[in-house]
Amino acid sequence: MEYGKNISVQNAKLWYGDFQALKGIDMEISEHSVTAFIGPSGCGKSTFLKCFNRMNDLVNGCKIEGNFKIGEVDIYDKATDVNELRKNVGMVFQKPNPFPMSVYDNIAYGPRTFGIKKRKQLDEIVENSLRAAAMWEELKDRLSKSALGLSGGQQQRLCIARALAVKPKIILMDEPTSALDPISTGKIEELCEELKSTTTIVIVTHNMQQATRISDKTGFFLMGELVEYGDTDDIFNAPKRTETERYITGRFG
Amino acid sequence: MSIRKIFEAELADLKTELVEMCRLTETMIENSIEALVKRDRELGKSVGEMDKRVDEYEMDIEKRCMRILLKQQPVAKDFREVSTALKMITDIERFGDQASDIGDLVYTMPGERYIKELHYIRKMGDLAVKMVHDSVNSFVQNDEALADAVIAADDIMDELFLTVKNELILLIKQDVKNGDQAIELMMVAKYLERIGDHAVNVAEWTKYYETGVHLKF
Numbered sequence: 001m002e003y004g005k006n007i008s009v010q011n012a013k014l015w016y017g018d019f020q021a022l023k024g025i026d027m028e029i030s031e032h033s034v035t036a037f038i039g040p041s042g043c044g045k046s047t048f049l050k051c052f053n054r055m056n057d058l059v060n061g062c063k064i065e066g067n068f069k070i071g072e073v074d075i076y077d078k079a080t081d082v083n084e085l086r087k088n089v090g091m092v093f094q095k096p097n098p099f100p101m102s103v104y105d106n107i108a109y110g111p112r113t114f115g116i117k118k119r120k121q122l123d124e125i126v127e128n129s130l131r132a133a134a135m136w137e138e139l140k141d142r143l144s145k146s147a148l149g150l151s152g153g154q155q156q157r158l159c160i161a162r163a164l165a166v167k168p169k170i171i172l173m174d175e176p177t178s179a180l181d182p183i184s185t186g187k188i189e190e191l192c193e194e195l196k197s198t199t200t201i202v203i204v205t206h207n208m209q210q211a212t213r214i215s216d217k218t219g220f221f222l223m224g225e226l227v228e229y230g231d232t233d234d235i236f237n238a239p240k241r242t243e244t245e246r247y248i249t250g251r252f253g
Numbered sequence: 254m255s256i257r258k259i260f261e262a263e264l265a266d267l268k269t270e271l272v273e274m275c276r277l278t279e280t281m282i283e284n285s286i287e288a289l290v291k292r293d294r295e296l297g298k299s300v301g302e303m304d305k306r307v308d309e310y311e312m313d314i315e316k317r318c319m320r321i322l323l324k325q326q327p328v329a330k331d332f333r334e335v336s337t338a339l340k341m342i343t344d345i346e347r348f349g350d351q352a353s354d355i356g357d358l359v360y361t362m363p364g365e366r367y368i369k370e371l372h373y374i375r376k377m378g379d380l381a382v383k384m385v386h387d388s389v390n391s392f393v394q395n396d397e398a399l400a401d402a403v404i405a406a407d408d409i410m411d412e413l414f415l416t417v418k419n420e421l422i423l424l425i426k427q428d429v430k431n432g433d434q435a436i437e438l439m440m441v442a443k444y445l446e447r448i449g450d451h452a453v454n455v456a457e458w459t460k461y462y463e464t465g466v467h468l469k470f
Contacts, residue, residue: 209326236328238465249331250257 003088004071005031005169005200007052012066014047016059021047023224025066029217034192034201036211036232039221040252045204048221049172052202053089054082070170087114090163094175096155098147098162103139106147106158110166125165132198133161134191153184160191164199171195173203177210189214208248212236220244260325267317267338268393274310274345275389277303279382281352282448286378288359289441290371300356307349311342330462337392337462344451344458348385351444351451358437367438368424368431373417374438377445380410384452392459400456400463404470410449417442 007029014022021044029035037045047056054075056062068075075085087110099106107126108116116122126143130136135157139150147158156176163171173192177185192201192214205211211218212232219229220243228235228244239245246252254262281300288297318339321327327335384403391399421435421442453470461467 208328212328234465237332239329245329248328250260 001072003073003169008069010067015063017061021224025226031200032196033216034214035217036215037204037219038211043221044224045221046174049204053086087166088168089170090168091172092159092176094178096159098155098158102144103147104143106162107165129161129165132164133157153180170200175204263321270314278348279385282382285352285355294360297356297359301353304349304353311346314342333462337458340458341455344454347451348448351448355441355444362437368434373413377413381445381448384449388452388455397463400459403456404453407449407453414442414446
């Protein structure tokens, strides 16, 4: 069974204790696409995103049902190695979270975990990852400096570079630009467009314009349900469901 | 007032101004035909002067739309509403241009007796005013059926134009001296027929606004 770049979900249900956060979601995400999840706070979009690399496993009292496949791999199968899953499905969070170590060590951390020790090989990975995140030129002379000294936007892109270092097939982004200025936001959006050729990207965003700019497909979530899922152009031009229209035009509530 | 309410008030103001612009062009078409029928050169000339106000409306509404797009970054039906208004004003401005052209023709036409009854041209004028009125109303009142009626009315307009054209051809064949005036009346008929086409454009944009699909009829 091999990890692929496509995601297939049937009848996803999730409970936090007694509270049902996802109520039977079906979704197919094709490879090399950018998919945006939108919806009001508490609608289940981040919860659903975190199912794809089993981040919800870390939450006490969380129960998950349904069928989740990344490529051929049933990711909730007992035989699935979670570390291997997270190597293939990287994640970038709302708040940049570089490790308190050098730029170099941040990027090399993942590959080292997976057994790569040779300096030359690590050098190559660090350079390629920073190049893929369009940061090589600005950081090549600061590799030994602490990552915590970078700006917020640089830290976030470093986190993307760190995720890329283990060559993931899919990258999950949970509101990756909500704490960033417009210039850093623009750089991350450009990056999404570039990374599409090698990975599949799923992004949670509260920024409607961002969803229209960068995503191919958009899913609108409301109270644990996927209300509408389709081409981004259609969703933002002529949504089929009234709830979607009301939310994206700010009439919701 | 909430941001959403402010936005809705801006959209309402936009529609009010669109209606005002449209009503002005209706008056221009009515006046141009009245000037033609009554051979009132001054009335004809005044239509051209009204066209400046139409141009001002166009610029003003364009600015409103741009400001809304910039400030509100609308999506879905809100976006279609603003983009529809932005496209419509081009056609509404053309209503004014065509009426103004008829007014100019009346002003410069020699004061000879008409070579024919203006019955069908007047019918075309009445229909043009109705199509213009209904096309913009279909948008303002979210009335897709009215937009369909405007699109259907264009067939009647085309038939009337053909009737006028055939009559004028016959008159030229009968006497070449009829030629000059026949060509001028033919131009009036053509301007009115074009107003019908622009009203259809406006109706098509209303349908886009309602459905999200822009079809040409």
